[in-house]
Amino acid sequence: MEGRYDTPKVKERLAQLQFFLLLNEQQQMEFAAHVNFRELRKGEKLQQLGKDYGGCIHLITKGLVSIRKYSVNGERIASLPLGVDDFCSFEYIVGEGVSNYEIMTLTPVSIAAVPVQFFKKLIGSNQAALEFIISGTRTILGDMLNHRSIFALSRPRIRVITFLLYLSKKAGDPSEDGSRPVPEWLTQTELALMAGTTRETVCATFKALQQDGGLVTEGKRLRLGMAFYEKYKVSV
Amino acid sequence: MEGRYDTPKVKERLAQLQFFLLLNEQQQMEFAAHVNFRELRKGEKLQQLGKDYGGCIHLITKGLVSIRKYSVNGERIASLPLGVDDFCSFEYIVGEGVSNYEIMTLTPVSIAAVPVQFFKKLIGSNQAALEFIISGTRTILGDMLNHRSIFALSRPRIRVITFLLYLSKKAGDPSEDGSRPVPEWLTQTELALMAGTTRETVCATFKALQQDGGLVTEGKRLRLGMAFYEKYKVSV
Numbered sequence: 001m002e003g004r005y006d007t008p009k010v011k012e013r014l015a016q017l018q019f020f021l022l023l024n025e026q027q028q029m030e031f032a033a034h035v036n037f038r039e040l041r042k043g044e045k046l047q048q049l050g051k052d053y054g055g056c057i058h059l060i061t062k063g064l065v066s067i068r069k070y071s072v073n074g075e076r077i078a079s080l081p082l083g084v085d086d087f088c089s090f091e092y093i094v095g096e097g098v099s100n101y102e103i104m105t106l107t108p109v110s111i112a113a114v115p116v117q118f119f120k121k122l123i124g125s126n127q128a129a130l131e132f133i134i135s136g137t138r139t140i141l142g143d144m145l146n147h148r149s150i151f152a153l154s155r156p157r158i159r160v161i162t163f164l165l166y167l168s169k170k171a172g173d174p175s176e177d178g179s180r181p182v183p184e185w186l187t188q189t190e191l192a193l194m195a196g197t198t199r200e201t202v203c204a205t206f207k208a209l210q211q212d213g214g215l216v217t218e219g220k221r222l223r224l225g226m227a228f229y230e231k232y233k234v235s236v
Numbered sequence: 237m238e239g240r241y242d243t244p245k246v247k248e249r250l251a252q253l254q255f256f257l258l259l260n261e262q263q264q265m266e267f268a269a270h271v272n273f274r275e276l277r278k279g280e281k282l283q284q285l286g287k288d289y290g291g292c293i294h295l296i297t298k299g300l301v302s303i304r305k306y307s308v309n310g311e312r313i314a315s316l317p318l319g320v321d322d323f324c325s326f327e328y329i330v331g332e333g334v335s336n337y338e339i340m341t342l343t344p345v346s347i348a349a350v351p352v353q354f355f356k357k358l359i360g361s362n363q364a365a366l367e368f369i370i371s372g373t374r375t376i377l378g379d380m381l382n383h384r385s386i387f388a389l390s391r392p393r394i395r396v397i398t399f400l401l402y403l404s405k406k407a408g409d410p411s412e413d414g415s416r417p418v419p420e421w422l423t424q425t426e427l428a429l430m431a432g433t434t435r436e437t438v439c440a441t442f443k444a445l446q447q448d449g450g451l452v453t454e455g456k457r458l459r460l461g462m463a464f465y466e467k468y469k470v471s472v
Binding site: 067069071077078080090092093094095097101123124127130134137138140141142144145146147148149151152153154156193196197 | 303305307313314316326328329330331333337359360363366370373374376377378380381382383384385387388389390392429432433
Protein backbone atom coordinates (compact mmCIF):
# COMPACT_ATOMS: atom_id res chain seq x y z
CA MET A 1 0.00 0.00 0.00
CA GLU A 2 2.82 2.37 0.81
CA GLY A 3 3.67 2.64 -2.82
CA ARG A 4 0.63 4.90 -3.30
CA TYR A 5 2.36 7.58 -1.32
CA ASP A 6 5.02 7.72 -4.01
CA THR A 7 2.87 8.49 -7.02
CA PRO A 8 3.26 12.18 -7.89
CA LYS A 9 -0.50 12.75 -8.07
CA VAL A 10 -1.17 11.37 -4.57
CA LYS A 11 1.81 13.29 -3.20
CA GLU A 12 0.47 16.49 -4.71
CA ARG A 13 -2.99 15.99 -3.29
CA LEU A 14 -1.71 15.09 0.16
CA ALA A 15 0.44 18.23 0.17
CA GLN A 16 -2.76 20.30 -0.30
CA LEU A 17 -4.26 18.75 2.82
CA GLN A 18 -3.67 20.93 5.86
CA PHE A 19 -4.42 18.07 8.22
CA PHE A 20 -1.76 15.86 6.59
CA LEU A 21 0.94 18.45 7.24
CA LEU A 22 0.27 18.24 10.99
CA LEU A 23 1.24 14.55 11.12
CA ASN A 24 4.70 13.14 11.87
CA GLU A 25 6.53 11.09 9.23
CA GLN A 26 5.30 7.72 10.49
CA GLN A 27 1.70 8.98 10.66
CA GLN A 28 1.97 10.49 7.17
CA MET A 29 3.03 7.10 5.78
CA GLU A 30 0.07 5.40 7.46
CA PHE A 31 -2.29 8.14 6.31
CA ALA A 32 -1.13 7.76 2.71
CA ALA A 33 -1.78 4.02 2.96
CA HIS A 34 -5.35 4.58 4.20
CA VAL A 35 -6.53 7.56 2.17
CA ASN A 36 -8.98 7.57 -0.74
CA PHE A 37 -9.67 10.60 -2.89
CA ARG A 38 -13.11 11.45 -4.25
CA GLU A 39 -14.53 14.17 -6.47
CA LEU A 40 -18.18 15.15 -6.12
CA ARG A 41 -20.24 17.25 -8.49
CA LYS A 42 -22.40 20.13 -7.26
CA GLY A 43 -25.65 18.76 -5.83
CA GLU A 44 -24.33 15.27 -5.02
CA LYS A 45 -25.20 13.65 -1.70
CA LEU A 46 -22.33 12.64 0.56
CA GLN A 47 -24.78 11.26 3.13
CA GLN A 48 -28.37 10.26 2.53
CA LEU A 49 -30.83 10.91 5.32
CA GLY A 50 -31.31 7.80 7.49
CA LYS A 51 -28.65 5.78 5.66
CA ASP A 52 -26.07 4.14 7.93
CA TYR A 53 -22.99 6.12 8.71
CA GLY A 54 -20.28 4.97 6.30
CA GLY A 55 -17.42 4.82 8.82
CA CYS A 56 -15.16 7.30 7.04
CA ILE A 57 -13.99 10.79 7.96
CA HIS A 58 -14.02 13.12 4.96
CA LEU A 59 -11.44 15.89 4.82
CA ILE A 60 -12.59 18.47 2.29
CA THR A 61 -9.76 20.00 0.25
CA LYS A 62 -12.00 22.13 -1.99
CA GLY A 63 -15.63 23.27 -1.94
CA LEU A 64 -18.58 23.43 0.44
CA VAL A 65 -21.27 21.05 1.66
CA SER A 66 -24.57 21.74 3.39
CA ILE A 67 -25.73 19.82 6.48
CA ARG A 68 -29.48 19.49 6.23
CA LYS A 69 -31.93 18.75 8.95
CA TYR A 70 -35.46 17.52 8.18
CA SER A 71 -38.61 17.70 10.27
CA VAL A 72 -40.55 14.51 11.02
CA ASN A 73 -42.85 15.19 8.09
CA GLY A 74 -39.90 15.31 5.72
CA GLU A 75 -39.63 19.07 5.28
CA ARG A 76 -36.15 20.52 4.96
CA ILE A 77 -35.88 22.94 7.87
CA ALA A 78 -32.27 23.96 8.42
CA SER A 79 -29.04 24.16 6.53
CA LEU A 80 -25.50 24.69 7.80
CA PRO A 81 -22.75 25.19 5.21
CA LEU A 82 -19.33 23.67 6.06
CA GLY A 83 -16.06 23.32 4.17
CA VAL A 84 -12.28 22.87 4.24
CA ASP A 85 -11.72 24.09 7.80
CA ASP A 86 -14.67 22.63 9.64
CA PHE A 87 -16.48 19.76 7.92
CA CYS A 88 -14.28 16.97 9.32
CA SER A 89 -14.73 18.42 12.83
CA PHE A 90 -18.51 18.14 12.43
CA GLU A 91 -18.21 14.56 11.18
CA TYR A 92 -15.75 13.56 13.91
CA ILE A 93 -17.86 15.04 16.72
CA VAL A 94 -21.26 13.84 15.48
CA GLY A 95 -20.07 10.32 14.54
CA GLU A 96 -22.90 7.81 14.06
CA GLY A 97 -25.36 10.68 14.50
CA VAL A 98 -24.48 11.78 10.96
CA SER A 99 -27.22 9.44 9.75
CA ASN A 100 -29.78 11.95 11.11
CA TYR A 101 -28.73 14.49 8.50
CA GLU A 102 -28.50 14.80 4.78
CA ILE A 103 -25.16 16.10 3.51
CA MET A 104 -25.18 17.61 0.04
CA THR A 105 -22.53 19.46 -1.95
CA LEU A 106 -23.18 23.16 -2.63
CA THR A 107 -20.26 23.38 -5.08
CA PRO A 108 -17.96 20.83 -6.74
CA VAL A 109 -16.12 19.19 -3.81
CA SER A 110 -12.76 17.37 -3.48
CA ILE A 111 -12.42 14.98 -0.58
CA ALA A 112 -9.76 12.84 1.10
CA ALA A 113 -11.43 10.02 3.05
CA VAL A 114 -9.90 7.84 5.79
CA PRO A 115 -11.48 5.18 8.03
CA VAL A 116 -12.87 6.68 11.23
CA GLN A 117 -11.04 4.26 13.56
CA PHE A 118 -7.70 5.20 12.03
CA PHE A 119 -8.60 8.89 12.25
CA LYS A 120 -9.54 8.58 15.94
CA LYS A 121 -6.17 6.98 16.68
CA LEU A 122 -4.43 9.94 15.02
CA ILE A 123 -6.44 12.50 17.02
CA GLY A 124 -5.75 10.66 20.28
CA SER A 125 -1.98 10.60 19.70
CA ASN A 126 -1.25 13.91 17.97
CA GLN A 127 -1.85 17.18 19.81
CA ALA A 128 -1.71 19.30 16.62
CA ALA A 129 -4.32 17.08 14.93
CA LEU A 130 -6.54 17.39 18.01
CA GLU A 131 -6.14 21.18 17.92
CA PHE A 132 -7.17 21.14 14.24
CA ILE A 133 -10.44 19.39 15.14
CA ILE A 134 -11.06 21.74 18.07
CA SER A 135 -10.42 24.81 15.94
CA GLY A 136 -12.95 23.61 13.34
CA THR A 137 -15.50 22.89 16.07
CA ARG A 138 -14.92 26.38 17.51
CA THR A 139 -15.76 27.84 14.08
CA ILE A 140 -18.96 25.78 13.89
CA LEU A 141 -20.13 26.80 17.39
CA GLY A 142 -19.31 30.46 16.69
CA ASP A 143 -21.20 30.38 13.40
CA MET A 144 -24.19 28.67 14.97
CA LEU A 145 -24.35 31.22 17.77
CA ASN A 146 -24.14 34.03 15.21
CA HIS A 147 -26.91 32.38 13.20
CA ARG A 148 -29.04 32.25 16.36
CA SER A 149 -28.60 35.99 16.76
CA ILE A 150 -29.85 36.48 13.22
CA PHE A 151 -32.78 34.13 13.80
CA ALA A 152 -33.76 36.24 16.79
CA LEU A 153 -34.58 39.14 14.42
CA SER A 154 -38.32 39.00 14.13
CA ARG A 155 -38.84 40.28 10.54
CA PRO A 156 -38.08 37.65 7.86
CA ARG A 157 -36.80 40.24 5.35
CA ILE A 158 -34.30 41.59 7.88
CA ARG A 159 -33.15 38.01 8.56
CA VAL A 160 -32.60 37.49 4.82
CA ILE A 161 -30.66 40.76 4.52
CA THR A 162 -28.56 40.07 7.62
CA PHE A 163 -27.69 36.57 6.38
CA LEU A 164 -26.71 38.01 2.99
CA LEU A 165 -24.32 40.39 4.72
CA TYR A 166 -22.97 37.74 7.11
CA LEU A 167 -22.29 35.16 4.39
CA SER A 168 -20.79 37.73 1.99
CA LYS A 169 -18.44 38.94 4.73
CA LYS A 170 -17.37 35.36 5.43
CA ALA A 171 -16.78 34.74 1.72
CA GLY A 172 -13.98 37.28 1.37
CA ASP A 173 -12.70 40.84 1.30
CA PRO A 174 -14.66 43.66 -0.36
CA SER A 175 -13.47 44.98 -3.73
CA GLU A 176 -12.07 48.52 -4.11
CA ASP A 177 -15.49 50.18 -4.34
CA GLY A 178 -16.49 48.50 -1.07
CA SER A 179 -18.99 46.09 -2.66
CA ARG A 180 -18.95 42.36 -1.90
CA PRO A 181 -19.84 39.32 -4.03
CA VAL A 182 -22.76 37.17 -2.89
CA PRO A 183 -21.39 33.60 -2.62
CA GLU A 184 -22.15 31.67 -5.82
CA TRP A 185 -23.55 28.67 -3.94
CA LEU A 186 -26.10 30.81 -2.11
CA THR A 187 -29.27 30.09 -4.05
CA GLN A 188 -32.57 31.65 -3.01
CA THR A 189 -33.74 28.26 -1.72
CA GLU A 190 -30.59 27.82 0.40
CA LEU A 191 -30.92 31.34 1.82
CA ALA A 192 -34.60 30.75 2.65
CA LEU A 193 -33.60 27.60 4.58
CA MET A 194 -30.84 29.39 6.45
CA ALA A 195 -33.00 32.40 7.34
CA GLY A 196 -36.02 30.34 8.35
CA THR A 197 -38.36 31.76 5.73
CA THR A 198 -39.83 30.91 2.32
CA ARG A 199 -38.23 31.21 -1.12
CA GLU A 200 -41.01 33.66 -1.98
CA THR A 201 -39.91 36.03 0.81
CA VAL A 202 -36.27 35.78 -0.35
CA CYS A 203 -37.37 36.50 -3.92
CA ALA A 204 -39.39 39.57 -2.86
CA THR A 205 -36.46 40.80 -0.71
CA PHE A 206 -34.05 40.40 -3.66
CA LYS A 207 -36.39 42.37 -5.93
CA ALA A 208 -36.64 45.22 -3.41
CA LEU A 209 -32.85 45.25 -2.96
CA GLN A 210 -32.30 45.32 -6.73
CA GLN A 211 -34.67 48.28 -7.10
CA ASP A 212 -32.70 50.17 -4.43
CA GLY A 213 -29.35 49.33 -6.03
CA GLY A 214 -28.40 47.38 -2.89
CA LEU A 215 -28.03 44.23 -4.95
CA VAL A 216 -26.38 44.54 -8.36
CA THR A 217 -25.94 41.96 -11.13
CA GLU A 218 -22.46 41.54 -12.58
CA GLY A 219 -22.51 38.98 -15.36
CA LYS A 220 -24.10 35.95 -13.69
CA ARG A 221 -23.00 36.96 -10.20
CA LEU A 222 -24.72 39.11 -7.62
CA ARG A 223 -22.94 41.73 -5.53
CA LEU A 224 -23.93 43.72 -2.45
CA GLY A 225 -23.37 47.30 -3.62
CA MET A 226 -22.50 50.35 -1.54
CA ALA A 227 -26.18 51.36 -1.48
CA PHE A 228 -26.73 48.20 0.57
CA TYR A 229 -24.37 49.31 3.30
CA GLU A 230 -25.72 52.84 3.33
CA LYS A 231 -29.31 51.70 3.67
CA TYR A 232 -28.95 48.75 6.05
CA LYS A 233 -26.82 49.58 9.00
CA VAL A 234 -27.26 45.98 10.03
CA SER A 235 -24.53 44.28 12.01
CA VAL A 236 -23.95 40.64 12.82
CA MET B 237 -1.11 20.22 47.99
CA GLU B 238 -1.79 16.51 47.75
CA GLY B 239 -3.11 16.51 51.26
CA ARG B 240 -6.29 18.17 49.98
CA TYR B 241 -7.23 14.98 48.23
CA ASP B 242 -7.41 13.28 51.59
CA THR B 243 -9.98 15.50 53.28
CA PRO B 244 -13.31 13.64 53.31
CA LYS B 245 -15.22 16.63 51.88
CA VAL B 246 -12.94 16.97 48.84
CA LYS B 247 -12.98 13.21 48.30
CA GLU B 248 -16.77 13.25 48.37
CA ARG B 249 -17.00 16.10 45.87
CA LEU B 250 -14.46 14.57 43.53
CA ALA B 251 -16.35 11.29 43.59
CA GLN B 252 -19.43 13.15 42.28
CA LEU B 253 -17.45 14.39 39.30
CA GLN B 254 -17.94 12.13 36.29
CA PHE B 255 -14.83 13.52 34.60
CA PHE B 256 -12.64 12.68 37.62
CA LEU B 257 -13.65 9.01 37.45
CA LEU B 258 -12.25 8.78 33.90
CA LEU B 259 -8.72 9.62 35.06
CA ASN B 260 -6.01 7.15 36.10
CA GLU B 261 -4.63 7.18 39.65
CA GLN B 262 -1.71 9.51 38.88
CA GLN B 263 -4.00 11.95 37.01
CA GLN B 264 -6.52 11.86 39.85
CA MET B 265 -3.80 12.88 42.33
CA GLU B 266 -2.77 15.79 40.09
CA PHE B 267 -6.38 16.80 39.53
CA ALA B 268 -7.01 16.88 43.27
CA ALA B 269 -3.96 19.12 43.70
CA HIS B 270 -5.24 21.59 41.07
CA VAL B 271 -8.98 21.68 41.71
CA ASN B 272 -10.97 24.47 43.35
CA PHE B 273 -14.62 24.17 44.25
CA ARG B 274 -17.10 27.02 43.92
CA GLU B 275 -20.76 27.50 44.70
CA LEU B 276 -22.75 30.08 42.72
CA ARG B 277 -26.18 31.43 43.51
CA LYS B 278 -28.94 31.63 40.91
CA GLY B 279 -28.38 34.70 38.70
CA GLU B 280 -24.61 35.00 39.34
CA LYS B 281 -22.26 35.67 36.45
CA LEU B 282 -19.52 33.14 35.79
CA GLN B 283 -18.21 35.23 32.90
CA GLN B 284 -18.86 38.91 32.27
CA LEU B 285 -19.19 40.03 28.69
CA GLY B 286 -15.88 41.34 27.32
CA LYS B 287 -13.91 40.46 30.47
CA ASP B 288 -10.74 38.48 29.81
CA TYR B 289 -11.03 34.74 29.85
CA GLY B 290 -10.03 33.57 33.31
CA GLY B 291 -7.94 30.57 32.22
CA CYS B 292 -9.94 27.93 34.08
CA ILE B 293 -12.13 25.08 32.89
CA HIS B 294 -15.28 24.77 34.98
CA LEU B 295 -16.76 21.32 35.43
CA ILE B 296 -20.36 21.72 36.61
CA THR B 297 -21.44 19.11 39.15
CA LYS B 298 -24.92 20.55 39.77
CA GLY B 299 -27.15 23.09 38.04
CA LEU B 300 -27.43 24.95 34.74
CA VAL B 301 -25.89 28.06 33.19
CA SER B 302 -26.97 30.11 30.20
CA ILE B 303 -24.55 31.24 27.48
CA ARG B 304 -25.71 34.66 26.33
CA LYS B 305 -24.87 36.43 23.15
CA TYR B 306 -25.38 40.18 22.77
CA SER B 307 -25.84 42.28 19.64
CA VAL B 308 -23.50 45.24 19.01
CA ASN B 309 -26.03 47.60 20.56
CA GLY B 310 -26.00 45.59 23.77
CA GLU B 311 -29.28 43.74 23.37
CA ARG B 312 -29.42 40.17 24.67
CA ILE B 313 -30.24 38.13 21.60
CA ALA B 314 -29.65 34.45 22.23
CA SER B 315 -29.41 32.03 25.10
CA LEU B 316 -28.11 28.48 25.20
CA PRO B 317 -28.57 26.53 28.46
CA LEU B 318 -25.74 24.11 29.38
CA GLY B 319 -24.99 21.95 32.41
CA VAL B 320 -23.24 18.94 33.93
CA ASP B 321 -22.72 17.03 30.69
CA ASP B 322 -21.79 19.76 28.25
CA PHE B 323 -20.68 23.06 29.78
CA CYS B 324 -16.97 22.14 30.07
CA SER B 325 -17.00 20.99 26.42
CA PHE B 326 -18.25 24.42 25.38
CA GLU B 327 -15.59 26.16 27.48
CA TYR B 328 -12.81 23.85 26.26
CA ILE B 329 -13.73 24.28 22.58
CA VAL B 330 -14.40 28.02 22.65
CA GLY B 331 -11.33 28.87 24.80
CA GLU B 332 -10.39 32.56 24.75
CA GLY B 333 -13.53 33.22 22.69
CA VAL B 334 -15.54 32.82 25.91
CA SER B 335 -14.97 36.54 26.50
CA ASN B 336 -17.50 37.22 23.68
CA TYR B 337 -20.29 35.78 25.80
CA GLU B 338 -21.92 36.34 29.14
CA ILE B 339 -22.32 33.22 31.23
CA MET B 340 -24.97 33.38 33.94
CA THR B 341 -26.36 30.75 36.30
CA LEU B 342 -30.00 29.76 35.75
CA THR B 343 -30.12 27.75 39.01
CA PRO B 344 -27.74 27.39 41.98
CA VAL B 345 -24.58 25.86 40.50
CA SER B 346 -21.71 23.77 41.95
CA ILE B 347 -18.44 23.89 40.06
CA ALA B 348 -15.03 22.22 40.13
CA ALA B 349 -12.47 24.47 38.42
CA VAL B 350 -9.01 23.51 37.11
CA PRO B 351 -6.44 25.55 35.13
CA VAL B 352 -6.98 25.25 31.38
CA GLN B 353 -3.36 24.26 30.60
CA PHE B 354 -3.57 21.36 33.05
CA PHE B 355 -6.96 20.36 31.61
CA LYS B 356 -5.59 20.38 28.05
CA LYS B 357 -2.76 18.09 29.07
CA LEU B 358 -5.30 15.64 30.52
CA ILE B 359 -7.42 15.66 27.34
CA GLY B 360 -4.35 15.14 25.16
CA SER B 361 -3.19 12.11 27.15
CA ASN B 362 -6.41 10.36 28.17
CA GLN B 363 -8.70 8.90 25.51
CA ALA B 364 -11.68 8.58 27.88
CA ALA B 365 -11.38 12.25 28.91
CA LEU B 366 -11.24 13.24 25.23
CA GLU B 367 -14.34 11.14 24.56
CA PHE B 368 -16.11 12.94 27.44
CA ILE B 369 -15.44 16.31 25.79
CA ILE B 370 -16.52 15.02 22.38
CA SER B 371 -19.72 13.57 23.77
CA GLY B 372 -20.60 16.93 25.39
CA THR B 373 -19.85 18.78 22.16
CA ARG B 374 -22.05 16.30 20.27
CA THR B 375 -24.92 17.16 22.63
CA ILE B 376 -24.39 20.91 22.06
CA LEU B 377 -24.30 20.56 18.25
CA GLY B 378 -27.40 18.34 18.29
CA ASP B 379 -29.28 20.79 20.53
CA MET B 380 -28.28 23.75 18.40
CA LEU B 381 -29.42 22.02 15.21
CA ASN B 382 -32.73 21.17 16.91
CA HIS B 383 -33.09 24.78 18.03
CA ARG B 384 -32.51 25.90 14.42
CA SER B 385 -35.38 23.69 13.34
CA ILE B 386 -37.62 25.37 15.88
CA PHE B 387 -36.43 28.82 14.79
CA ALA B 388 -37.41 27.95 11.24
CA LEU B 389 -41.07 27.89 12.34
CA SER B 390 -42.40 31.22 11.19
CA ARG B 391 -45.04 31.94 13.86
CA PRO B 392 -43.59 33.16 17.20
CA ARG B 393 -46.31 31.49 19.29
CA ILE B 394 -45.59 28.13 17.68
CA ARG B 395 -41.87 28.62 18.40
CA VAL B 396 -42.68 29.30 22.06
CA ILE B 397 -44.90 26.22 22.28
CA THR B 398 -42.37 24.00 20.50
CA PHE B 399 -39.54 25.17 22.80
CA LEU B 400 -41.74 24.49 25.84
CA LEU B 401 -42.25 20.95 24.63
CA TYR B 402 -38.60 20.43 23.67
CA LEU B 403 -37.20 21.68 26.98
CA SER B 404 -39.78 19.85 29.08
CA LYS B 405 -38.96 16.61 27.26
CA LYS B 406 -35.25 17.16 27.90
CA ALA B 407 -35.93 17.84 31.59
CA GLY B 408 -37.26 14.37 32.37
CA ASP B 409 -39.87 11.64 32.08
CA PRO B 410 -43.58 12.43 32.13
CA SER B 411 -45.57 11.64 35.26
CA GLU B 412 -48.23 8.91 35.31
CA ASP B 413 -50.95 11.09 33.80
CA GLY B 414 -48.62 11.94 30.88
CA SER B 415 -48.06 15.55 31.92
CA ARG B 416 -44.57 17.07 32.15
CA PRO B 417 -43.11 19.75 34.44
CA VAL B 418 -41.87 22.96 32.80
CA PRO B 419 -38.23 23.38 33.95
CA GLU B 420 -38.09 25.71 36.98
CA TRP B 421 -35.30 27.84 35.46
CA LEU B 422 -37.34 28.56 32.33
CA THR B 423 -38.59 32.08 33.03
CA GLN B 424 -40.70 33.90 30.44
CA THR B 425 -37.71 36.16 29.67
CA GLU B 426 -35.43 33.16 29.10
CA LEU B 427 -37.99 31.44 26.88
CA ALA B 428 -38.46 34.66 24.85
CA LEU B 429 -34.68 34.80 24.26
CA MET B 430 -34.53 31.17 23.25
CA ALA B 431 -37.52 31.39 20.90
CA GLY B 432 -36.42 34.67 19.33
CA THR B 433 -39.47 36.62 20.42
CA THR B 434 -40.58 39.12 23.09
CA ARG B 435 -41.59 38.45 26.68
CA GLU B 436 -45.01 39.91 25.79
CA THR B 437 -45.55 37.19 23.17
CA VAL B 438 -44.49 34.50 25.65
CA CYS B 439 -46.87 35.97 28.24
CA ALA B 440 -49.79 36.00 25.76
CA THR B 441 -48.97 32.41 24.69
CA PHE B 442 -48.90 31.25 28.35
CA LYS B 443 -52.29 32.89 28.98
CA ALA B 444 -53.83 31.17 25.96
CA LEU B 445 -52.33 27.83 27.02
CA GLN B 446 -53.67 28.25 30.58
CA GLN B 447 -57.18 28.97 29.29
CA ASP B 448 -57.06 25.78 27.21
CA GLY B 449 -55.77 23.70 30.14
CA GLY B 450 -52.58 23.04 28.18
CA LEU B 451 -50.54 24.68 30.90
CA VAL B 452 -51.52 23.96 34.50
CA THR B 453 -50.24 25.45 37.77
CA GLU B 454 -49.19 23.03 40.50
CA GLY B 455 -48.09 24.96 43.58
CA LYS B 456 -45.47 27.30 42.21
CA ARG B 457 -44.58 25.04 39.27
CA LEU B 458 -46.06 24.87 35.78
CA ARG B 459 -46.84 21.64 33.98
CA LEU B 460 -47.72 20.81 30.40
CA GLY B 461 -51.02 18.97 30.80
CA MET B 462 -52.51 16.29 28.57
CA ALA B 463 -54.64 18.95 26.83
CA PHE B 464 -51.37 20.40 25.56
CA TYR B 465 -50.44 17.18 23.77
CA GLU B 466 -53.94 16.70 22.39
CA LYS B 467 -54.09 20.20 20.96
CA TYR B 468 -50.54 20.68 19.68
CA LYS B 469 -49.39 17.73 17.69
CA VAL B 470 -46.03 19.49 17.41
CA SER B 471 -42.88 17.48 17.11
CA VAL B 472 -39.26 18.45 17.53
